[in-house]
Amino acid sequence: xxxxxxxxxxxxSDVVRARFDRVVREFGSRLSxxxxxxxxxxxxxxxxxxxxxxxxxxxxxxxxxxSSERTFVYRVAMNRARTFRSRRYHRVELPVSEALHDPMPPxxxxxxxxxxxxxxxxxxxxxxxxxxxxxxxxxxDLSTVEIAELLGITENNVRVRLARARQQLRTLLLxxx
Amino acid sequence: MTETTDWDQxxxxxxTPAPTSQDLDSAMTQFERAMRRDAVMRGIEWAIxxxxxxxxxxxxRHAANAVEATLGIGAAVIVLGIAVFRGWNRYAERVAxxxxxxxxxxxxxxxxxxxxxxARFLWLVLGVEGVFxxxxxxxxxxxxxxxxxxxxxxxxxxxLAVVVxxxxxxxxxxxxxxxELAALAVRAGAALENDA
Numbered sequence: 621x622x623x624x625x626x627x628x629x630x631x632x633s634d635v636v637r638a639r640f641d642r643v644v645r646e647f648g649s650r651l652s653x654x655x656x657x658x659x660x661x662x663x664x665x666x667x668x669x670x671x672x673x674x675x676x677x678x679x680x681x682x683x684x685x686x687s688s689e690r691t692f693v694y695r696v697a698m699n700r701a702r703t704f705r706s707r708r709y710h711r712v713e714l715p716v717s718e719a720l721h722d723p724m725p726p727x728x729x730x731x732x733x734x735x736x737x738x739x740x741x742x743x744x745x746x747x748x749x750x751x752x753x754x755x756x757x758x759x760x761d762l763s764t765v766e767i768a769e770l771l772g773i774t775e776n777n778v779r780v781r782l783a784r785a786r787q788q789l790r791t792l793l794l795x796x797x
Numbered sequence: 798m799t800e801t802t803d804w805d806q807x808x809x810x811x812x813t814p815a816p817t818s819q820d821l822d823s824a825m826t827q828f829e830r831a832m833r834r835d836a837v838m839r840g841i842e843w844a845i846x847x848x849x850x851x852x853x854x855x856x857x858r859h860a861a862n863a864v865e866a867t868l869g870i871g872a873a874v875i876v877l878g879i880a881v882f883r884g885w886n887r888y889a890e891r892v893a894x895x896x897x898x899x900x901x902x903x904x905x906x907x908x909x910x911x912x913x914x915x916a917r918f919l920w921l922v923l924g925v926e927g928v929f930x931x932x933x934x935x936x937x938x939x940x941x942x943x944x945x946x947x948x949x950x951x952x953x954x955x956x957l958a959v960v961v962x963x964x965x966x967x968x969x970x971x972x973x974x975x976x977e978l979a980a981l982a983v984r985a986g987a988a989l990e991n992d993a
Contacts, residue, residue, distance in 0.1 A: 643823065652824075653811065668826060673828040673833070679894040696894045699901040706980040737810045749984060755896060758804065759811040772899030784801055 640677050647693050650760050654694075657744040657756055658701040659708070675700040691766050694757055698770070702749065715741050743792040751785040754778055758785075849876040852955040868929040872956035873920060876965055882915055906981055909974040916971035919963060926960050 644651075655669045679696045683689070744755055757767045764782070768775040853872040886908055893904035 648824070666824075670827045670831050673824060674831050675894050677828070677832070678891045682892050682895050692895055696899075698898060699894050701875065702898065703905070706984055707977075730907065737813060740807055740810050748806060759808055761812075767906075770896050770897060774896030789807070790803065 636640070636677075636681055638675060643676060643689070643693055644673065644770055646689070648696070651697055652762070653741070654697055654701060654756055656741050657752065658705050660742075660745065671704060672697045672700045674725060687769060688766070691762070691770055694760070694762070695770055698753065698756070702753075705749075740789075741792060745791055746786055746792055747785060751781055751788060754781040754790070755785045758782060828948040830973075843880075846876055846880045849955075849959050853959065868926060869956055871922070871926050871929065872959040875919070875926070876959060878964065879919075879966070886911070902985065903982055906978065909978050909981075912970050912974035913978075916974070919967040923960055923964050923967070 649743050651669065651672055655665050655672065659665055659668050676693060676696050679692075689694075721793045744752055744759070747755060753771055754767055757770055758764075762770065764775050764778045771778070850873045853869040853876075857866045857869040889904065889908055891906075893901050896904065
């Protein structure tokens with residue numbers, strides 16, 4: 621009896637582990653981008669990514685399939701990132717110029733693309749939290765319906781926030797140009 | 798530029814960088830380390846809980862009267878109560894993690910309010926325990942005429958230590974809960990401001 625129970629527990633933990641590994645492979649790049657848009661310091665990024673992975677590992681067994689796995693993982697990651705940021709930064713928002721100013725110009729075109737991405741990441745990071753929360757999943761191709769589900773707000777509210785986020789992002793990005 | 802063009806262009810820039818397998822490997826190594834550390838911490842936590850329950854219960858064998866026995870049982874019950882409370886809180890937080898941002902904030906808020914209530918409850922219990930402790934210590938010295946064996950001295954001190962440590966823990970728990978509630982209020986305020 622004990623043997624059966626033990627092997628069934630082992631099998632269950634193996635299943636969770638396999639599922640977790642697949643989730644990391646599938647969503648790892650999205651999680652990295654999400655982390656970069658919440659915190660700036662490399663050490664903070666490492667800490668947050670680690671906290672998110674631990675949170676996903678713990679939350680995965682509670683996933684009942686009432687949303688897509690992508691939405692679920694994104695929910696866990698965003699909830700953890702929001703808590704992390706408010707704990708670490710206590711609402712210290714970077715001034716726009718400081719957030720986006722890069723003293724080093726891109727040396728060539730190959731690096732320009734990366735520079736553009738970094739500027740966008742910094743601009744997203746400088747957005748107010750309620751706008752950043754809709755912008756991040758939208759940039760990751762989630763639909764407005766999925767974002768509404770992710771945040772627990774109406775689809776109309778998502779659209780309003782996205783419109784505001786777009787305006788602010790344009791201003792933030794143009795300011796530096 | 799139109800709204801669609803803006804978003805498409807930004808999506809293009811946003812999604813270009815894929816982390817190298819090295820980045821993910823490093824993240825996974827950190828994760829494995831964090832999980833091992835977590836397992837060790839939980840092991841230590843459970844060992845402390847078991848010891849903190851067993852010691853006061855053993856101490857009851859040396860109790861001179863019902864009052865002293867109550868202190869030992871009380872200390873054991875407090876420790877068990879805290880262990881159950883922490884386990885329940887962790888489970889609730891784990892479930893809340895997979896919910897929407899709004900539900901997560903609500904669940905987190907109610908968890909922190911539960912922590913505040915729990916801290917206040919502990920202070921009441923510890924106050925009563927403190928009264929028992931004074932009687933116990935005085936009674937122990939009187940009965941044994943100051944000639945307590947080292948084990949008996951340990952048995953007397955451990956429940957008292959449990960009470961003091963629990964008091965410190967409850968103060969920390971309350972401060973942490975208040976800090977988190979303040980952060981949640983700021984977040985909710987910012988969201989309202991932006992929705993207005």
